[in-house]
Amino acid sequence: MAVHELFSYLCVADAQAAIEFYCKVFDASEKFRLVEPGGRIGHVELDLGGTTLMLCEEFPEVDIRRPDPARGHSHTLHLHVDDADDVVARAVAAGAELAMAPRDHFYGERSGTVIDPFGHRWNIGHSIEQLDPEEMQRRYPADACD
Template structure:
């Protein structure tokens, strides 16, 4: 059975791409520009560790969906990373807002969270 791949729609996919690269050392093997506006992306793929995240510009001219709602989108993403503190610090440096400081959990793992500049809540965790 295939896994689930999140697809995040953002107001500026180029900035989101930089955020993912800066925070997670994401590789972006696919970034397809919109024919009518090459700065906008109609589809992109980010490889973060062993996982994949799809993203694109939102908006009617992005060919995908309507503009982002004014209310939170209620999307949360969980990323298992080699160093949760490093990912957290890099995210904040790239414009994220801390949601929960990285702390040791009952199982010995390290976990914290932040809201990226596009309204997605990220949880970063390093196994014990």
């Protein structure tokens, strides 16, 4: 078996609003969408710098539901960009909740975290130094919870 690609596939309450947010904040572009006769958006593919992000609206009849941030987050999407501070600021200006302001981390990245208006958690970062895993591990205990 060979894995060829891995896609993030997010469920949102309002796919059109999500498309607009991701295009505005992350410079995504829409590749295509599939819409049911009743108007529910069943599938959208967005291009984020050569990576595909898939979206759909809720399908409660088959237990596909948007996240409930009040219950915590089961996953985080990690987006590597040129300037984390700028992208986090753009996300917040567009309606995301700031969960962690951008800062430098022990593993050689500056990053911050936002919860987008659709309940998905994004860690947005950029590299500040190249470290091997041994150096990251050496630094880990001193900075793990900061």
